[in-house]
Amino acid sequence: DAGITQSPRHKVTETGTPVTLRCHQTENHRYMYWYRQDPGHGLRLIHYSYGVKDTDKGEVSDGYSVSRSKTEDFLLTLESATSSQTSVYFCAISEVGILEATRPNTEAFFGQGTRLTVV
């Protein structure tokens, strides 16, 4: 199994409070992703990183920020949590490099997920 750890695994927080989720990898993979999973929506990309301090927005980035100061850690921050951000959050990593979308063994490996409830 790929070494990906998400913390915390479960969290309940109040509306308006800041929340930070952590993703830690031991695979030295270049790409790291944050997704949220909601019924009827599948997995939607929030932000991703393609290197230390290199990040880009995904489909549903509003209300979220990320940071990657080390290869192994990718942090997702909800600046002021809202009830609409209640979801299951997944971190993923992949090794894919430039122009290597068609190279085998570039699948993303996922963490166990974090269930976040905003009340």
Add this chain to the structure above:
Amino acid sequence: AQKITQTQPGMFVQEKEAVTLDCTYDTSDQSYGLFWYKQPSSGEMIFLIYQGSYDEQNATEGRYSLNFQKARKSANLVISASQLGDSAMYFCAMREGRGYGGSQGNLIFGKGTKLSVKP
């Protein structure tokens, strides 16, 4: 525009029979990769199979095969000899190959198909 479409929210199949889960995609790139993931009720995301856009043969992994029809932009997952343990959500995903740096690494998911295997 939605890039990955899974038109079957739910599917039923009899144990030991084969089942096809549909996936169509939209891209203007020539280089891309297609993936299928399984998510059992326990929540983890499990990589099943990969197909590169330049691969001439359909990918196979054990009981899983990917029916890749490039001109139709479809990448259907075929599960042969279904087992009770195949009951899960199945997600189709795509990674595009254009550009350099961050945009090349974006991994996009469909909304998923829930497969139920009946004994």
